[in-house]
Amino acid sequence: MAWFIFILLAVLTIGGALGVVVTRNVVHAALALLVSLIAVAGVYLVLFAEFLALVQVLIYGGAIIIVLLFAIMLTRSSDYPRVTDNKQWPLAALASLAFLGVLAPSFIINSVEGTEAQNASFTGIGESLFTTWAVPFEIASLVLLVALIGAIIIARSDDGEEQG
Amino acid sequence: MVDLVYFQLLSAALFVIGLYGVMARRSAVLIVMSIELMLNAVNINLIAAASHLDGTGKFANFDGQLIAIFIITVAAAEVGLALAIILRMFRNRSTVNVDEINMMRW
Numbered sequence: 258m259a260w261f262i263f264i265l266l267a268v269l270t271i272g273g274a275l276g277v278v279v280t281r282n283v284v285h286a287a288l289a290l291l292v293s294l295i296a297v298a299g300v301y302l303v304l305f306a307e308f309l310a311l312v313q314v315l316i317y318g319g320a321i322i323i324v325l326l327f328a329i330m331l332t333r334s335s336d337y338p339r340v341t342d343n344k345q346w347p348l349a350a351l352a353s354l355a356f357l358g359v360l361a362p363s364f365i366i367n368s369v370e371g372t373e374a375q376n377a378s379f380t381g382i383g384e385s386l387f388t389t390w391a392v393p394f395e396i397a398s399l400v401l402l403v404a405l406i407g408a409i410i411i412a413r414s415d416d417g418e419e420q421g
Numbered sequence: 422m423v424d425l426v427y428f429q430l431l432s433a434a435l436f437v438i439g440l441y442g443v444m445a446r447r448s449a450v451l452i453v454m455s456i457e458l459m460l461n462a463v464n465i466n467l468i469a470a471a472s473h474l475d476g477t478g479k480f481a482n483f484d485g486q487l488i489a490i491f492i493i494t495v496a497a498a499e500v501g502l503a504l505a506i507i508l509r510m511f512r513n514r515s516t517v518n519v520d521e522i523n524m525m526r527w
Binding site for chain 1: 433491501
């Protein structure tokens with residue numbers, strides 16, 4: 258049963274990802290990315306990482322897809338039905354496949370047999386987050402604040418008025 | 422149960438697809454989407470390793486899951502900044518095609 262769910266989710270993940278890098282329509286690419294990200298949340302559920310699945314659906318499925326759709330609409334990328342790929346795309350495909358050819362055998366050679374996904378206690382994540390990882394947690398909030406201020410300053414027009 | 426190596430292979434495939442997208446696409450928005458794919462591949466790898474590799478039989482620690490949470494945080498900040506930069510680029514140059522954004526080329 259776990260195998261069936263895993264293969265289904267893997268097919269959805271890879272299919273959505275291929276949709277992102279292959280389709281000509283930018284809005285279709287964003288929707289394919291949504292499929293891929295939700296399937297990744299399912300993979301987290303197979304791995305007993307319920308909190309991460311929740312965070313994935315909320316942040317990626319909610320916030321990031323919306324922000325990307327805003328970027329598409331504000332830049333009118335969908336108005337240009339032109340070639341969206343570089344001239345060097347065969348080289349890019351070759352380099353990517355070569356990288357997969359290095360990555361996949363290294364995973365297979367170093368694989369650990371007979372391991373099982375363990376069920377993690379939900380409270381343990383919170384305990385670990387606020388004890389061992391307390392300082393990175395605070396720094397993460399600072400990173401978000403700085404990124405927000407930076408985004409506002411970069412996107413603001415020079416005369417101080419928003420032109421959208 | 423599904424072994425760790427299959428999750429790692431899924432993660433490798435997702436990362437390679439994202440890598441191809443970064444190298445082959447021309448629109449800046451599509452490049453940002455491909456970067457998101459690569460970040461997700463890394464997250465799958467981290468979480469799979471965190472919930473598989475244990476050895477003692479009981480769950481050892483949550484480091485992999487917490488690093489994944491921080492990666493998601495940084496990814497959210499990155500997408501916000503990328504949207505701002507893309508909007509600025511579009512306002513100044515009226516294009517999001519990265520081949521035409523060459524004002525920093527020496």
